[in-house]
Structures are given as C-alpha cells and as structure tokens.
Amino acid sequence: MAYSFTGKRALVTGGSRGIGKVIVKNLIDAGAEVFALAKTQTNLDKLKSEIPSVNIIAVDLADWDVTRNAVENIGDIDLLVNNAAFLDEEIRDHSFIDTPSDILELIINVNLKSAFNISQVVARNMIKRSSGGAIINVSSLAGLRPFKGLSSYCVSKAGMDMMTKVMALELGPHNIRVNSVSPTNVRTEFFEKLMNRPDLRKIYDEMLERHPLGKITEMKDISNAVLFLLCEKASMITGAILLVDSGYLVS
Numbered sequence: 263m264a265y266s267f268t269g270k271r272a273l274v275t276g277g278s279r280g281i282g283k284v285i286v287k288n289l290i291d292a293g294a295e296v297f298a299l300a301k302t303q304t305n306l307d308k309l310k311s312e313i314p315s316v317n318i319i320a321v322d323l324a325d326w327d328v329t330r331n332a333v334e335n336i337g338d339i340d341l342l343v344n345n346a347a348f349l350d351e352e353i354r355d356h357s358f359i360d361t362p363s364d365i366l367e368l369i370i371n372v373n374l375k376s377a378f379n380i381s382q383v384v385a386r387n388m389i390k391r392s393s394g395g396a397i398i399n400v401s402s403l404a405g406l407r408p409f410k411g412l413s414s415y416c417v418s419k420a421g422m423d424m425m426t427k428v429m430a431l432e433l434g435p436h437n438i439r440v441n442s443v444s445p446t447n448v449r450t451e452f453f454e455k456l457m458n459r460p461d462l463r464k465i466y467d468e469m470l471e472r473h474p475l476g477k478i479t480e481m482k483d484i485s486n487a488v489l490f491l492l493c494e495k496a497s498m499i500t501g502a503i504l505l506v507d508s509g510y511l512v513s
Contacts, residue, residue, distance in 0.1 A: 271340050271341070281485065285488055306319075394438055396438070441500060
C-alpha cells in the first residue's frame with residue numbers, strides 16, 4: 263500500500279533509532295515533514311547524516327517542562343507518533359518486589375507521562391486549528407499480558423493503552439483519531455543484544471513457539487501498522503489497540 267503524507271507535519275518521539283527511525287524514514291518517503299525527538303544528540307546527529315531532510319530535537323522526555331516547551335516550539339503538528347520508551351537489561355531483571363521507586367518513576371515518566379504531556383500540547387493545537395489529526399501510541403504486548411521481571415514496563419504500557427482509549431473518546435469530536443500499536447518482541451539492536459544472554463534467549467524461544475505465524479516481528483512490520491493508522495484509509499478507526507504480535511496473544 264502506497265501512502266501519501268504530502269503537506270503533513272509529523273512528530274516522532276524516540277525517532278533517532280530502532281522502530282522510531284524506521285517510522286521517521288517511511289514518513290519522509292511518503293512526503294511528510296518530520297521532526298524526530300530523542301534524548302541523545304549523537305544518535306540524532308547520526309540520523310540527520312543518514313536522512314538530511316529530518317528535523318532533529320534533543321530533549322530529555324522525563325523532564326515535563328523542557329519537553330513541553332520543545333514541542334510547543336515546533337508549531338503545528340498533524341501526525342504524532344509517541345514511540346519513545348525506556349527499557350534496559352537492568353530494569354528487565356527487577357522483580358515486582360524488588361523494583362525501586364527511582365526505576366518505576368523513570369519508566370512511568372518516559373514511557374507514559376511523556377506521551378501524555380506531548381499529546382496534550384499537540385492535541386490542543388489541533389483543536390485550536392480545527393484541523394483534526396492522528397495520534398499513534400506505540401505500546402506493547404506487555405500492556406495486555408504480564409511478563410515476569412517487567413512489572414514497571416507492563417504497568418507503563420497498560421497505562422498507555424487506557425490513555426489511548428480516553429484520548430480517542432475525548433478527542434474524537436474534534437476529528438482527532440487516537441490508536442495504539444502493540445508489538446511483541448521486535449528485531450531491534452536492543453533485542454539482538456538481549457538475545458546474547460542465554461536466559462533471555464530461552465524465554466524468547468519459548469515465546470516464539472507460541473507465535474502462530476512462527477516468525478520474528480521486524481521493525482518494518484510496526485512501521486507499516488503505524489502508517490496505516492495515520493493515513494486517511496483508516497479514517498474510521500480510533501480507540502483501537504492494534505496487535506502486531508504474530509498471533510501470540512491468541513495462542
């Protein structure tokens with residue numbers, strides 16, 4: 263399916279690498295002017311060198327006020343992809359009982375509060391302009407199914423899914439559509455790094471056996487789902503949680 267976002271301005275958080283980078287590239291290929299927002303300047307500079315037309319913004323998403331000011335300074339946005347999320351090996355190894363408050367706060371601030379914050383700014387401007395628009399929250403299978411050692415991450419993604427539904431309900435009358443895309447494990451650099459650990463490789467191999475389609479989800483699969491929900495062909499879809507999980511949840 264060919265997409266056209268010519269004349270549209272898009273903001274992608276966590277857009278400097280991984281899934282976000284693929285989304286940025288595909289939106290630009292489809293004609294959009296894209297702003298990639300991420301924390302690490304070196305990653306953004308690398309993105310800019312590879313995709314010269316992208317607009318880059320370095321900001322710590324965990325900082326509410328700094329993030330809010332950065333997004334307000336961008337101006338009009340027609341398409342928003344809340345893709346940024348934080349998860350590292352240390353967090354993955356915390357059980358619910360052992361998760362410290364600073365880890366929980368960081369995960370909630372980056373994965374959930376930043377999306378809430380940015381969406382407020384973008385949606386308010388959409389309403390002011392009477393322009394309508396589309397917002398995608400990149401969530402996770404972990405928002406729908408619990409996984410051991412991922413309590414804070416699961417909570418943040420479950421919160422994002424409910425936020426999607428509330429946003430869809432309240433913003434629908436302004437012709438603003440809001441949906442979630444919820445992947446299973448995706449073949450990113452971080453995923454490949456985790457697979458070097460035998461304990462995590464064993465867990466993933468057991469998960470893969472439950473995937474009816476029996477194959478690893480690629481970054482392009484997530485980007486394809488995001489672009490579909492952003493485009494006019496999905497004009498009657500809002501409040502949806504679109505699973506891109508190779509059928510894992512029904513197994």
